[in-house]
Each structure stands twice: as structure tokens, then as C-alpha cells.
Amino acid sequence: MILSQRSLRNGFQQRDKKNVGIHEFIHLLDMTDGQTDGIPQVIMQQPIIIPWIKLMQKEIKKIQDGDSTIRDYGATNEAEFFSVVSEYFFGQPRQLKKKHPELYRILNKLYGGSH
Numbered sequence: 001m002i003l004s005q006r007s008l009r010n011g012f013q014q015r016d017k018k019n020v021g022i023h024e025f026i027h028l029l030d031m032t033d034g035q036t037d038g039i040p041q042v043i044m045q046q047p048i049i050i051p052w053i054k055l056m057q058k059e060i061k062k063i064q065d066g067d068s069t070i071r072d073y074g075a076t077n078e079a080e081f082f083s084v085v086s087e088y089f090f091g092q093p094r095q096l097k098k099k100h101p102e103l104y105r106i107l108n109k110l111y112g113g114s115h
């Protein structure tokens with residue numbers, strides 16, 4: 001994992017939807033089960049996996065249709081989607097909750113409900 005100090009610092013200074021440190025960390029988390037696929041099986045248990053995959057597909061479609069507050073890069077694939085929405089969750093939890101309540105609910109559950 002290669003990160004510039006500057007982009008790391010910027011990410012944590014501006015509390016917005018973009019944070020390269022969180023982004024890359026989430027990829028590492030996603031990767032620990034052997035597949036970087038947007039499904040972090042170390043923290044995601046079985047009953048939630050199918051609804052999560054369906055929700056990812058639905059939200060990716062909305063990004064592609066230009067009908068989402070999630071940044072476009074999230075539509076690249078499921079792994080990027082998971083990192084991008086996690087940045088959003090940690091950076092602007094209230095906006096995420098308002099604009100994408102279903103997504104917020106699952107991420108909040110996943111990350112221990114600190115918001």
C-alpha cells in the first residue's frame with residue numbers, strides 16, 4: 001500500500017466524502033478473506049451478505065444513472081464501491097444516513113454503530 005503523506009493528511013483534515021487513508025484501509029479489510037470483492041467476510045456475517053450484494057448492485061446502478069450522492073468512482077466495481085461508501089460513512093455519516101438510509105444501516109451495523 002503506497003500513500004503519499006500529503007493525501008493522507010488532506011483526507012483527515014477535510015471531513016468530506018473522500019479519504020484516501022480510509023479508502024485503502026477498507027481495501028485491506030476487504031482483502032483479508034482472500035478476495036477483494038466488496039464483501040468483508042471478517043466483519044460481515046452470512047445473513048447480511050446477500051442483502052448487501054443486492055444493495056451494492058442497486059446503489060452502483062444509481063451512481064451509473066447519475067442518481068446518487070456517492071462519488072462516481074464507487075461505480076467502478078464492488079470493491080471500490082465498498083471503499084467509497086465507507087469513506088462517506090466515516091466522513092459524512094449524517095448525510096449518508098439521510099440520502100442512503102439502507103446503506104447507512106448496514107455500514108453502521110458493520111462498523112459497530114458508533115454514529
Ligand SMILES: [Zn+2]
Nearest residue numbers: 023027080083
Ligand atoms: Zn480503491
